[in-house]
Amino acid sequence: MTHGSGVRRTIGVEGISRVEGEGSLRVEVRDGTVTDVALDIFEPPRYFEALLVGRHFTEAPDITARICGICPVAYQMSACAAMEDACGVAVDRRVQSLRRLLYCGEWIQSHALHIYLLHAPDFLGCADAVELAERDRGAVERGLDIKRTGNLVMSTVGGRAVHPVNVKVGGFYRAPDRDAVAALREPLARARDDALATVTWVSGFDFPDVVGDYRFVALRDPGRYPIEVGRPASSEGLDLSPAEFADLAVEEHVEHSTALHARLAGRDPYLTGPLARFALNAGVLPPVAFEAAAAAGLGQGCSNPFQSILVRSVELVFACDEALALVEAYEPPDPPATEVMPRPGVGTGVTEAPRGLLLHQYEIDADGTIVKARIMPPTSQNQLTIEADLRRVVERGLDLDDADLQWRCEQTVRNHDPCISCAAHFLDVSVVTT
Amino acid sequence: MMGPPARVVVAGLGSEFRRDDGAGPLVAERAVTRAGRGTVIGPLADPLDLLGEWDDADLAVVVDAVHSGRVPGTLTTVELVDGPDGELPGGHRGSSSTHGIGLAGVLRLARAVDRAPRRVVVVGIEGDDFGQGTGLSPAVQAAVPAAVSCVVDLIEGGAPCA
Incomplete structure (x- = not known):
């Protein structure tokens, strides 16, 4: 000392x-x-939970989107999923695909921002991204180009890049036309190449040799890497419905923090986010991302927290590739939204925000008024x-x-x-x- | 007198759910509507979101609530230009943020990769209440029309108002 x-x-x-x-x-x-x-x-979710009580169920996606400036789509998607669960509605397959495309846009811009502007300077001895840009302008330009493509996906599908306005319970206010979505093809193909270059770049960083003893929790979506839908699962074999997970993940108040801390079964801390998703889902990554992970030296899992930047880079490849596939297969949903009529009950929605699992749970009455709201963001978990x-x-x-x-x-x-x-x-x- | 800048973006920084922090987005929206030109960006929680949105603009006006100890509602405009030491006002180089970097840092970053607006003017509105909740404090609410006029003047090629 x-x-x-x-x-x-x-x-x-x-x-x-x-x-x-x-x-x-x-x-x-x-x-x-x-x-x-x-x-x-x-x-902020604590405040928003109180704010939501008394509001109409259709308002939840837009209100909760304002909780986070970086992942508004995640809040919109979990809110929609919870409300549709409460009302017993399953949305059209094409709506689901369009949601996944929008969410890919958010993953792309959020991951690019974190990798290039916030996290990489740590490994390269730079005080911040400005110094990194002065030393390696090409790298920062690549990161900004990728981020811009993510923004483009969000503005094309969501109406604007910051706080998208096109999302509603049941689907979208309007489906983008085929030409607008097709115009994403070239930027996304470039972004996928840039994301592959990102994996190569990041895999050359020096990582402290640290292994965390983590209990991972992430969604699983059969045959696909999870984004907007799935069942919560853990590295210890849990496989739960969203409602079962909501019951098991107990939040407690601790004296030193305004945030609640979540534990599984009131006992065990756990980790959500890229390391958890990768540990539970690496096998269903598309070949381009799986091979990039293997070439970077990642096995089927990674427990070194400093290598989260590498896993995030692999997820960037995945998100670009997935978005490209969704663009190729795009069919405008018609109508763009399923009509959702309220009924009294409780609904739970879980989706994968870029930084981890995001749970919303609402109780609504027969008129669709929100009686109770619970929002459990990745950070508290x-x-x-x-x-x-x-x-x-x-x-x-x-x-x-x-x-x-x-x-x-x-x-x-x-x-x-x-x-x-x-x-x-x-x-x-x-x-x-x- | 200079003519109006060709490409103008007006960014509103802040959150309407933190009372006076919502002044920036409100003024940005109203100013662009009144001027009939320019592009609104925001509401932005993080200046980093300006990257990609303000690239190559002739003028970027950033409207934000500030907390400097002046009388609530006071307007301050600052043009972000290099000082004698080559540093921009309002920020040191290193940032300990876990997420964002400040506005001056974002501008330096944009300049380092040649994607910065030609001019950046910050219009600050001194806030009073940054607690949780919606609605502006009376002093800030009263300052909104003047702030909107200030931004409209800038959009139309005028000089900073304060």
Whole structure:
């Protein structure tokens, strides 16, 4: 230890923030041992759950889309799935395909953003993406090109790239015409090539040799890599309906955090997101993505959290390839939405947001008024596991100075791409030593 | 007097569910409607979403609620130009964010890959209440018409208003 008894180490962060003070990490060290790690991430869903009560069931997709600026489609898709479950409606196959295409757009833009602008600088010794652009302009341009293609898919299908407006319970307000969707073919083919180059680029990074002891939870969708539909499954053999999973994933309030922490059966922390999806579904990746994973040295699974960037790159190849296949097979749904009539009951929807499993559960009355809402985002599900990762990192890095320890902690958090950006733009770290 | 810029984008940063943080998107939308030209971007939760949306614009106006200790409702316009040290105002290089980088960082990034707008002007509206909920505080609500006029002037080729 480099710090004496009773000394408080506070590592301040001068983040550029509009809404401050909502992401923090506090570490306690006693006699050279980490005794407590408390990651506090502000979570808007708690507020939105209350806001939704009393609103009409058809409003849920647009209201919840505003929870996250990076993954609005995920919120729309889980909300639609839950409401359609509550109302006993199955949507048209063509609507399902169009939803999957829209969701691919979100995966593409979100993964490209995280890989190139937020995570890669960690591995290349760059302070941020600006420095990376100065050193390797071609790489950043490639990332921005991929992101732009994701935005293009979202604006073509969803009406606009940020907060799509074309989604409704039952389907879409309007189906894009064939020509508009066909115009996505060339950009997506280029993006798939760029995504393959991304896997090659990222596989050359130096990864710390760390293996996490993870309990993975992800959707499974027979024969397909899961995105907008599937059954929750775990690396320990659970195979559940969305409603069964909602019952099993118990959220608890912890004193240090405004967020709820989820555990399976009230007991076990778990991890959702790319590592979990890949561990449970690598075998159903399309050949181009599967072969890219194999060439990058990934087996059927990966438990090194620092290699999540590599798995995310493989998923980027998958999302581009899948979007391309959906574009080739596109048939405009007619009508663009199934009519959904409310009935009293409870509905559950689970989909795979870019950063992990997102669950919505609603109770509605006969008029379609929302009586109860529950939203369980990936970040609250992953929070306990991220804390465990941080504990390991801090234990190994107690001899580091403040700046280096802070950097290591932030990198550890970034491995799991938590959705802090909804409300907070910085992570304030303090280490208390006694 | 310069003529109006050819391609204008107006971005609204912020969330309508954080009270005064919703001022940016509201003003951006109203200004473009009133001016009858320009493209609205947003509401944006993260300045990184400007990448790909504002590329190669002649003018990008970014409207955002700010918190600087001034009287709520006060308007501030800042043109993001390089200072004597080559640095943009409003941001240091390193960022500890787990997700986003600030507006100045995003502009530097866009410039590094030659995809930046020619001019970027930030219109800031001093906020009062950034708590959870919808609706602007009275002071910010009262400032909205002036903020809209300020953005419309910029769209039409005028000088920054404050």
